Amino acid sequence: MDSRSPDSLSPGPDAAAATPAPATVDLAPLRRAARPRWPELAVWLLPVAAWFLLPEDLALLTQIAIMAIFALSLDLVLGYAGIVTLGHAAFFGVGAYAAGLLAAKLGIGDPLLGLLFAAAVAALAGLVTAPTVLRGTGLTRLMVTIGIGMMLFEAANKATDLTGGVDGLQGIEMTPILGLWSFDLWGKTAYVYAVVVLLVLFLIARRIVHSPFGLSLRALHMNPARMPALGVSVDARLAAAWVLGATYAGIAGALLTQTTQFVSIDVLGFERSAEILLILVLGGAGRLYGALIGTIVFVTLHHVLAGIDPEYWQMWIGLVLIGIVLFARNGIMGAIDPFERLLARKKTEP
Amino acid sequence: MTAPALHTRNLVKTFGGFTATDDVSLTLAPGARHALIGPNGAGKTTLVNLLTGVLAPTAGAVFLAGEDVTGLGQHRRVRRGLARTFQINRLFADLTVLESVALAVGERRGVGWRVWSPVGAQGEVLDEAARLIETLRLADVAHRRTRDLAYGRQRLIEIALALAVRPRVLLLDEPAAGVPTRESRALFETLAELPRDMTILLIEHDMDLVFRFAERISVLVSGAVLLEDTPDVVATHPLVREVYLGEATHHA
Ligand SMILES: Nc1ncnc2c1ncn2[C@@H]1O[C@H](COP(=O)(O)OP(=O)(O)OP(=O)(O)O)[C@@H](O)[C@H]1O
Numbered sequence: 349m350d351s352r353s354p355d356s357l358s359p360g361p362d363a364a365a366a367t368p369a370p371a372t373v374d375l376a377p378l379r380r381a382a383r384p385r386w387p388e389l390a391v392w393l394l395p396v397a398a399w400f401l402l403p404e405d406l407a408l409l410t411q412i413a414i415m416a417i418f419a420l421s422l423d424l425v426l427g428y429a430g431i432v433t434l435g436h437a438a439f440f441g442v443g444a445y446a447a448g449l450l451a452a453k454l455g456i457g458d459p460l461l462g463l464l465f466a467a468a469v470a471a472l473a474g475l476v477t478a479p480t481v482l483r484g485t486g487l488t489r490l491m492v493t494i495g496i497g498m499m500l501f502e503a504a505n506k507a508t509d510l511t512g513g514v515d516g517l518q519g520i521e522m523t524p525i526l527g528l529w530s531f532d533l534w535g536k537t538a539y540v541y542a543v544v545v546l547l548v549l550f551l552i553a554r555r556i557v558h559s560p561f562g563l564s565l566r567a568l569h570m571n572p573a574r575m576p577a578l579g580v581s582v583d584a585r586l587a588a589a590w591v592l593g594a595t596y597a598g599i600a601g602a603l604l605t606q607t608t609q610f611v612s613i614d615v616l617g618f619e620r621s622a623e624i625l626l627i628l629v630l631g632g633a634g635r636l637y638g639a640l641i642g643t644i645v646f647v648t649l650h651h652v653l654a655g656i657d658p659e660y661w662q663m664w665i666g667l668v669l670i671g672i673v674l675f676a677r678n679g680i681m682g683a684i685d686p687f688e689r690l691l692a693r694k695k696t697e698p
Numbered sequence: 699m700t701a702p703a704l705h706t707r708n709l710v711k712t713f714g715g716f717t718a719t720d721d722v723s724l725t726l727a728p729g730a731r732h733a734l735i736g737p738n739g740a741g742k743t744t745l746v747n748l749l750t751g752v753l754a755p756t757a758g759a760v761f762l763a764g765e766d767v768t769g770l771g772q773h774r775r776v777r778r779g780l781a782r783t784f785q786i787n788r789l790f791a792d793l794t795v796l797e798s799v800a801l802a803v804g805e806r807r808g809v810g811w812r813v814w815s816p817v818g819a820q821g822e823v824l825d826e827a828a829r830l831i832e833t834l835r836l837a838d839v840a841h842r843r844t845r846d847l848a849y850g851r852q853r854l855i856e857i858a859l860a861l862a863v864r865p866r867v868l869l870l871d872e873p874a875a876g877v878p879t880r881e882s883r884a885l886f887e888t889l890a891e892l893p894r895d896m897t898i899l900l901i902e903h904d905m906d907l908v909f910r911f912a913e914r915i916s917v918l919v920s921g922a923v924l925l926e927d928t929p930d931v932v933a934t935h936p937l938v939r940e941v942y943l944g945e946a947t948h949h950a
């Protein structure tokens with residue numbers, strides 16, 4: 349019970365005449381829910397501002413955009429569908445190698461074709477792994493995701509003819525994007541390319557999370573046991589989210605390959621899976637902007653701290669992360685939540 | 699002759715050596731108002747779990763409209779028109795009332811796989827959800843999150859979710875548990891107004907409510923059906939009095 353308890357009691361049939369509680373449901377707030385809002389525009393001005401303010405750092409900024417896509421993909425899987433994974437780099441790596449091999453071995457250097465190919469291969473990898481991952485729950489599931497990540501890493505490590513093993517995959521030549529923009533030495537094309545892909549994928553994700561399917565993922569995350577009682581097959585929804593996340597991760601990996609023209613075996617590394625989880629938790633899982641904010645804050649922190657203290661930066665970053673996660677349990681976006689709800693309340697209850 | 703809306707044949711469920719459901723053959727005629735009563739631990743919820751497919755029976759079979767559904771998963775039975783409420787709320791804490799009900803209505807209408815249009819654009823789903831919310835007198839809190847509501851009002855969401863399925867058979871596991879008396883009256887008025895072609899099985903400890911609602915009553919004791927008859931007969935039956943001595947007041 350809280351201070352609002354009087355209005356949280358049902359009026360009941362006899363009290364209905366006395367209490368002028370609204371008898372009809374106003375659908376307008378829900379109809380408005382998916383509309384873009386002002387703060388969102390501000391976030392998307394950041395990459396534009398960065399272009400002008402940090403022209404020397406375009407390579408780093410490109411990495412941020414790619415990492416943000418990767419974080420977004422984990423957000424769909426973990427933040428929305430609630431599947432905890434520590435093997436998400438598997439799909440990032442699959443996408444990176446798919447794009448790399450397509451260019452290096454088959455000589456197909458068209459970037460967009462490469463993205464599509466990587467997306468398809470990663471989606472397939474998602475489809476293949478889904479039954480195994482989703483069979484278990486909790487810790488079992490987590491172990492399976494780690495196992496899949498390790499297996500892929502070893503496979504890439506052993507298949508040196510194909511992947512170059514620890515030396516990495518070289519000989520990746522990219523043709524101009526749409527035949528118009530070639531990748532330049534200053535990384536301008538690469539930056540714009542990565543940001544545009546991020547924007548497109550973000551808008552698609554935004555649409556999906558506001559859809560009935562997105563609502564079902566959120567609900568399933570909150571209470572999986574209830575969903576079958578509504579006639580929903582939980583496994584099918586989770587599998588769909590898993591494949592979607594894999595696809596996004598694959599595209600992120602492909603972008604890294606294309607913008608660096610190289611694939612290091614690190615793309616499949618466990619550290620990458622752990623780092624992206626950190627980033628998402630830091631930014632706030634279950635909110636698309638959490639993935640973006642988390643990436644920006646993490647990479648910036650990393651960069652700044654490594655500049656100040658090249659030797660012990662990891663310790664500092666660990667300290668900052670623990671601090672943030674302790675004081676804002678739902679990440680940076682979670683810390684904004686109460687204010688947002690207050691605003692929303694004011695709007696619906698004039 | 700039409701098939702019963704729901705029936706079971708010699709249903710048995712054991713947990714280890716313990717028999718929670720003991721050879722239950724229950725029949726609900728179409729449109730039945732049937733109550734299931736029995737002391738705590740009698741196996742009422744276990745029976746509902748067997749009927750809905752949450753649990754697989756050790757032996758026996760469950761039929762929905764004459765069709766054997768024993769091997770079907772929960773969600774498949776729901777799609778065939780079998781809905782339930784849970785004795786303890788199982789809700790979506792961070793969804794608003796409207797979102798929760800729209801989710802349930804949308805899933806029944808088959809829009810749950812739509813990825814490209816917003817929830818707010820599902821006109822028919824939202825309208826139906828709004829009507830249901832109004833029927834359950836939740837309109838004033840439609841935009842509040844479930845977790846911010848008192849338990850008694852959350853209970854109404856539990857019922858709204860089940861009704862959103864538009865069930866042919868509805869299983870209510872102590873729908874008024876945790877609801878203040880005044881509100882439970884209103885709740886039962888709503889239940890009494892449900893369409894007559896909906897078959898309802900009610901589990902309830904408050905005998906007043908049971909006798910007002912039910913046309914037939916089964917008494918479950920230690921997993922087995924002790925007797926099944928009309929409320930008049932059950933009310934005066936010596937065996938029932940024996941079982942219920944001191945029990946009815948205990949739980950209400
Ligand atoms: N999953 C389980 N594992 C082991 N025992 C169980 C399980 N579920 C229920 N039981 C036991 O089965 C018996 C019947 O439980 P059930 O919940 O069906 O009773 P009930 O009639 O619904 O009681 P109440 O009126 O308290 O809700 C109880 O003794 C309970 O401990």
Ligand SMILES: [Mg+2]
Pocket residue numbers: 742743744785871
């Ligand atoms: Mg029970």
